[in-house]
Amino acid sequence: MNGAEEHLYAVIMAGGAATGLWPLSRRKSPGQFLPVRDDRSMFSVTLERIEQCIPKERIFVVTSSEGAELVSFLEPGFHSGNVLVEPQSRGTAPCAAFAAAVLRKRDPHAVICLLPVDHHVEDDALYARTLLHAADIAVAHACLVSIGICPDYPETRYGYMQVGQEAGLSCSRQTEGKLYTVKTIAGKPDRSTADTFIQSGDFFWNSGIFVATMDTLCSELRSSESELYRDMLYMSDAVDTPGARNVIEDVYSWLHPASLDEGLLARSTSAVMLEGLFGWRDLCCWDDIALTDGGEDDWLSGRKPQGVVEIDSRRNLVKTPPGKTVSLVGVTDLIVIDTGDALLVCRRGDSAGVCAAVDVIRREGREESL
Numbered sequence: 001m002n003g004a005e006e007h008l009y010a011v012i013m014a015g016g017a018a019t020g021l022w023p024l025s026r027r028k029s030p031g032q033f034l035p036v037r038d039d040r041s042m043f044s045v046t047l048e049r050i051e052q053c054i055p056k057e058r059i060f061v062v063t064s065s066e067g068a069e070l071v072s073f074l075e076p077g078f079h080s081g082n083v084l085v086e087p088q089s090r091g092t093a094p095c096a097a098f099a100a101a102v103l104r105k106r107d108p109h110a111v112i113c114l115l116p117v118d119h120h121v122e123d124d125a126l127y128a129r130t131l132l133h134a135a136d137i138a139v140a141h142a143c144l145v146s147i148g149i150c151p152d153y154p155e156t157r158y159g160y161m162q163v164g165q166e167a168g169l170s171c172s173r174q175t176e177g178k179l180y181t182v183k184t185i186a187g188k189p190d191r192s193t194a195d196t197f198i199q200s201g202d203f204f205w206n207s208g209i210f211v212a213t214m215d216t217l218c219s220e221l222r223s224s225e226s227e228l229y230r231d232m233l234y235m236s237d238a239v240d241t242p243g244a245r246n247v248i249e250d251v252y253s254w255l256h257p258a259s260l261d262e263g264l265l266a267r268s269t270s271a272v273m274l275e276g277l278f279g280w281r282d283l284c285c286w287d288d289i290a291l292t293d294g295g296e297d298d299w300l301s302g303r304k305p306q307g308v309v310e311i312d313s314r315r316n317l318v319k320t321p322p323g324k325t326v327s328l329v330g331v332t333d334l335i336v337i338d339t340g341d342a343l344l345v346c347r348r349g350d351s352a353g354v355c356a357a358v359d360v361i362r363r364e365g366r367e368e369s370l
């Protein structure tokens with residue numbers, strides 16, 4: 001076992017709202033903890049994937065109090081001390097700072113993989129090897145390593161990274177993925193900008209996965225997000241003391257929302273991008289769920305929920321509460337998600353628009369539907 005592996009920790013970032021999976025995903029039961037596809041949640045699938053390279057005792061999850069309850073329900077064997085509960089959602093940068101505050105106390109030599117919960121991965125073994133490769137680079141060269149994915153179409157829901165030269169940094173454990181310097185990062189683009197990115201050939205999708213040593217993460221925070229860095233130290237001092245919960249609540253009451261993309265990656269002087277070749281997509285909305293493994297025919301026909309009757313209808317994705325009968329007549333390519341108290345109907349390909357619907361529902365004050 002080499003140095004990086006012994007100190008390798010995973011932090012599953014699972015405190016997002018997952019509004020793209022409304023109406024199944026709700027404040028009290030966020031989508032990442034629901035069996036949105038088969039009978040397993042994204043959280044459980046992610047956990048199993050990470051366990052291929054990091055032992056469970058070094059896997060942490062940062063989530064809401066509702067998320068924490070669901071973790072203990074779904075994974076009773078998951079150590080409760082590894083569940084870090086955020087009082088509010090403040091984005092991925094505070095989430096990373098909170099995790100750093102705790103891990104700093106446990107292991108000052110920690111190498112931290114910051115991992116979103118809502119990813120679909122085709123080759124779990126290569127994913128694990130890529131994290132180990134990234135960890136080796138992070139240790140050997142004191143870099144913030146981001147994982148980029150070679151884009152095959154102009155997706156507008158992902159951030160992008162523009163790469164420069166191949167970084168030419170050696171390490172003991174390699175994958176076939178190339179390592180590049182990061183030139184610029186771009187937030188989610190509009191369609192014509194995404195087209196330009198794809199044509200240029202030097203833009204990669206930003207997977208939102210980051211790997212860094214504790215030292216690098218702290219120095220990146222110190223130089224790019226100095227207030228958050230001070231808050232991280234303050235929380236860290238309180239870890240394992242009786243007043244820890246109060247300190248964390250205090251800090252979160254004044255923290256500004258910030259993302260790792262904007263807060264750290266965009267301002268980093270040490271960032272490199274390792275190409276991830278493991279087959280990846282984000283699971284933001286129902287269309288993403290329908291396209292994940294097994295293929296759509298499998299999802300749409302083979303596992304059609306009981307109670308769904310289709311006449312002259314094809315390629316519809318339907319989820320209904322147990323015991324409810326739904327009939328579809330003469331329709332194709334629909335998404336119908338029924339939770340009893342709320343109903344989504346949209347055309348396949350349009351489900352990303354559900355976030356706009358959720359915004360309207362929120363503005364209209366219909367909290368019971370959120």
Ligand SMILES: Nc1nc2c(ncn2[C@@H]2O[C@H](COP(=O)(O)OP(=O)(O)O[C@H]3O[C@H](CO)[C@@H](O)[C@H](O)[C@@H]3O)[C@@H](O)[C@H]2O)c(=O)[nH]1
Nearest residue numbers: 013014015016062089090091095116117158159206208282
């Ligand atoms: N604990 C915690 N987790 C959070 C929070 N906010 C988001 N997360 C988690 O962080 C991950 C990503 O958050 P999103 O807010 O869903 O980001 P995104 O819109 O998907 O964009 C990010 O990911 C894309 C790829 O999936 C990237 O392309 C994009 O650049 C960015 O990094 C998800 O697992 C989400 O649950 C928070 O406040 N707290």
